Amino acid sequence: xxxxxxxxxxxxxxxxxxxxxxxxxxxxxxxxxxxxxxxxxxxxxxxxxxxxxxxxxxxxxxxxxxxxxxxxxxxxxxxxxxxxxxxxxxxxxxxxxxxxxxxxxxxxxxxxxxxxxxxxxxxxxxxxxxxxxxxxxxxxxxxxxxxxxxxxxxxxxxxxxxxxxxxxxxxxxxxxxxxxxxxxxxxxxxxxxxxxxxxxxxxxxxxxxxxxxxxxxxxxxxxxxxxxxxxxxxxxxxxxxxxxxxxxxxxxxxxxxxxxxxxxxxxxxxxxxxxxxxxxxxxxxxxxxxxxxxxxxxxxxxxxxxxxxxxxxxxxxxxxxxxxxxxxxxxxxxxxxxxxxxxxxxxxxxxxxxxxxxxxxxxxxxxxxxxxxxxxxxxxxxxxxxxxxxxxxxxxxxxxxxxxxxxxxxxxxxxxxxxxxxxxxxxxxxxxxxxxxxxxxxxxxxxxxxxxxxxxxxxxxxxxxxxxxxxxxx
Amino acid sequence: xxxxxxxxxxxxxxxxxxxxxxxxxxxxxxxxxxxxxxxxxxxxxxxxxxxxxxxxxxxxxxxxxxxxxxxxxxxxxxxxxxxxxxxxxxxxxxxxxxxxxxxxxxxxxxxxxxxxxxxxxxxxxxxxx
Numbered sequence: 187x188x189x190x191x192x193x194x195x196x197x198x199x200x201x202x203x204x205x206x207x208x209x210x211x212x213x214x215x216x217x218x219x220x221x222x223x224x225x226x227x228x229x230x231x232x233x234x235x236x237x238x239x240x241x242x243x244x245x246x247x248x249x250x251x252x253x254x255x256x257x258x259x260x261x262x263x264x265x266x267x268x269x270x271x272x273x274x275x276x277x278x279x280x281x282x283x284x285x286x287x288x289x290x291x292x293x294x295x296x297x298x299x300x301x302x303x304x305x306x307x308x309x310x311x312x313x314x315x316x317x318x319x320x321x322x323x324x325x326x327x328x329x330x331x332x333x334x335x336x337x338x339x340x341x342x343x344x345x346x347x348x349x350x351x352x353x354x355x356x357x358x359x360x361x362x363x364x365x366x367x368x369x370x371x372x373x374x375x376x377x378x379x380x381x382x383x384x385x386x387x388x389x390x391x392x393x394x395x396x397x398x399x400x401x402x403x404x405x406x407x408x409x410x411x412x413x414x415x416x417x418x419x420x421x422x423x424x425x426x427x428x429x430x431x432x433x434x435x436x437x438x439x440x441x442x443x444x445x446x447x448x449x450x451x452x453x454x455x456x457x458x459x460x461x462x463x464x465x466x467x468x469x470x471x472x473x474x475x476x477x478x479x480x481x482x483x484x485x486x487x488x489x490x491x492x493x494x495x496x497x498x499x500x501x502x503x504x505x506x507x508x509x510x511x512x513x514x515x516x517x518x519x520x521x522x523x524x525x526x527x528x529x530x531x532x533x534x535x536x537x538x539x540x541x542x543x544x545x546x547x548x549x550x551x552x553x554x555x556x557x558x559x560x561x562x563x564x565x566x567x568x569x570x571x572x573x574x575x576x577x578x579x580x581x582x583x584x585x586x587x588x589x590x591x592x593x594x595x596x597x598x599x600x601x602x603x604x605x606x607x608x609x610x611x612x613x614x615x616x617x618x619x620x621x622x623x624x625x626x627x628x629x630x631x632x633x634x635x636x637x638x639x640x641x642x643x644x645x646x647x648x649x650x651x652x653x654x655x656x657x658x659x660x
Numbered sequence: 661x662x663x664x665x666x667x668x669x670x671x672x673x674x675x676x677x678x679x680x681x682x683x684x685x686x687x688x689x690x691x692x693x694x695x696x697x698x699x700x701x702x703x704x705x706x707x708x709x710x711x712x713x714x715x716x717x718x719x720x721x722x723x724x725x726x727x728x729x730x731x732x733x734x735x736x737x738x739x740x741x742x743x744x745x746x747x748x749x750x751x752x753x754x755x756x757x758x759x760x761x762x763x764x765x766x767x768x769x770x771x772x773x774x775x776x777x778x779x780x781x782x783x784x785x786x787x788x789x
Contacts, residue, residue: 426715430715437678438675441678441682446773453681464674
C-alpha cells in the first residue's frame with residue numbers, strides 16, 4: 187500500500203480553511219472600516235484614517251488570496267506554495283493587527299484579544315511548531331511596541347483623545363500576560379486539533395484501504411463469474427460431445443431392434459460394430475474428461491517431485507513413441523542441447539503433455555512419413571521444448587483455439603477420425619500447472635511447431651503453502 | 661413411390677448407415693459427409709428430400725448449407741429435414757428471426773426410425789400436391 191502524503195490529505199483541507207479564513211477577514215475589513223469612520227464621533231480620534239488605511243490594505247491582500255485560491259482549485263498551486271501563502275497571510279494579519287493596536291491605545295487596546303484569535307486559527311491551519319515561533323515573534327513585536335510607546339519613541343494613541351496617556355503600568359500587566367496567553371492558546375488548540383489531524387490521516391488511510399479492497403473484490407468477483415461462465419460452457423460442450431455418439435448408438439440399436447435389419451446379417455453386424463466403435467469413442471472422451479478434471483481439481487494432491495529432468499522425460503517418450511513412428515514411416519529426430527532440470531514437477535503429467543505433443547506430431551504427419559523433430563534448449567532459467575512436424579498443419583481459423591476443449595480441426599478429423607479434442611487441453615493444463623506456456627505456430631499443409639516453455643525454478647503454490655517436500659527418488 | 665431420392669448429409673458414417681438402412685426400405689438413398697460434399701450431391705442427384713445434420717465440421721454447418729439451398733431458386737423447393745442435438749441454437753434463432761426457416765422439419769438425435777419415415781413420407785406427399 188502506498189502511504190498517503192500529508193499534502194494529499196491536507197491539501198484540499200488547507201485550501202478550504204484558507205477560504206474560510208479569507209471570509210472571516212472580510213468581517214475584519216468591515217469592522218475596521220466602520221470603526222475608523224464611526225470612531226471619531228464617539229471620541230476615538232486616532233482611528234481615522236489609520237484603521238481605514240489598514241482595512242484597505244487588508245482588503246487588497248484578501249483579494250490576492252482569493253485569486254490564489256481560485257488558481258489552486260484548478261490544481262495549479264502546489265501544496266507547499268499554499269502553506270507558504272498561509273504563513274505569509276498570518277504574518278501580514280498579525281502586523282496589521284499590531285498597527286491597529288498601536289492606534290487604539292497600545293497595550294491597553296481592546297483589540298488585544300484578537301491576537302489569541304489569530305493564534306488559534308493559525309494552529310488549526312499551519313504546523314504547530316511554526317505557530318510557537320509566530321507566538322514568540324508576536325510577543326516580541328508587542329514588547330517592542332510597548333517599549334517604543336512607553337519610551338516616547340512612538341507617539342502613544344490612547345483610545346479616546348481625552349483619556350490620559352497611560353503610563354508603564356496598565357500596559358505592563360497586559361504585556362506580561364501576553365506571551366503566556368499566546369503560547370497557552372497555541373498549546374491548547376494544538377492538543378485539541380492534533381487528535382483530529384491524526385484521525386484524519388487514519389481515516390484517509392482506512393478509506394484508501396477500503397477502496398483498494400473493494401477494487402480487489404470486484405476483480406475477484408469478475409474472475410469468478412468468468413470462471414463460472416467457462417465452466418458452464420465447458421459442461422454444455424462436454425454433454426454435447428457425449429450426446430453425439432450416444433445419438434448414433436441409440437439410433438443404430440433402434441434400427442436393429444425395430445427389425446429394419448437382421449442383426450445376424452453381414453450389414454447388421456457391421457452396424458453393431460459401428461455402434462461399438464461409438465461406445466469406444468465415448469469411453470475415450472470420458473477418460474480424457476476424467477484426466478482433465480483430475481488435473482484441474484487435484485493440483486494440491488499432485489505428486490510434486492523435486493528435480494525432474496526434462497531430458498529424461500523426453501528420452502522415455504522417444505522410446506515409447508518409436509514403434510508408432512516407424513509404423514507411420516516417420517523418423518523421430520532428437521535435438522537436445524543442455525540439461526533442463528525442473529526444481530519441481532509432476533512427472534506423469536509432464537510425460538502426458540510431451541507424449542501427447544510427440545504422438546500428435548507423428549499422427550498428423552503426411553501419409554508418406556516425414557520427420558518429427560523434438561528440440562530442447564535451456565536459456566535464462568527456462569527450458570524450451572519444440573516439437574516440429576511437417577504434417578497436415580492447422581487451418582488459420584482454428585489455430586488460436588486448438589487448446590480449447592473439444593476443438594478439432596476439420597482436416598485433422600479427415601486425417602484421423604478418432605480423437606476427442608481434449609488432448610491439447612490436457613497438455614495446456616499440465617504445462618500451466620508447471621508455471622509454463624504452450625504455444626503453436628502452424629501452416630496448413632506444411633506442418634506445425636508446438637513450443638513449450640517451462641521455468642526451471644517454478645515452485646508450485648501448493649508446495650510453497652504446505653511446505654510439503656517429496657524427496658527425489660533417484 | 662419408390663423412385664424418390666433422399667440425400668443424407670451427416671459426418672458420422674455409422675449414423676449414415678443406420679439411417680440408410682431405414683430409408684433404403686422405401687427410397688433411393690444418397691449420402692454425403694460434410695456440407696461441401698452435400699451441396700455437390702444436391703447438384704448431381706437432384707434429391708426429393710434432404711436430411712441435414714447441423715453440427716459437422718463447423719458448429720452450424722448444416723444451417724449454412726440449408727440457407728444456401730433455400731436462397732438458390734434451383735433448390736429452394738426441395739424439402740429439408742434438419743437433424744440436430746443443438747436444438748437450442750435453432751430455437752434461439754427462430755426467436756430472433758421468425759421468418760428464418762431454413763428447413764421444413766427438424767428431428768433430434770437419436771431418431772426413431774418410424775418417425776423419420778413418416779416425416780419423409782409427409783414431405784413427399786405435400787411436395788406432390
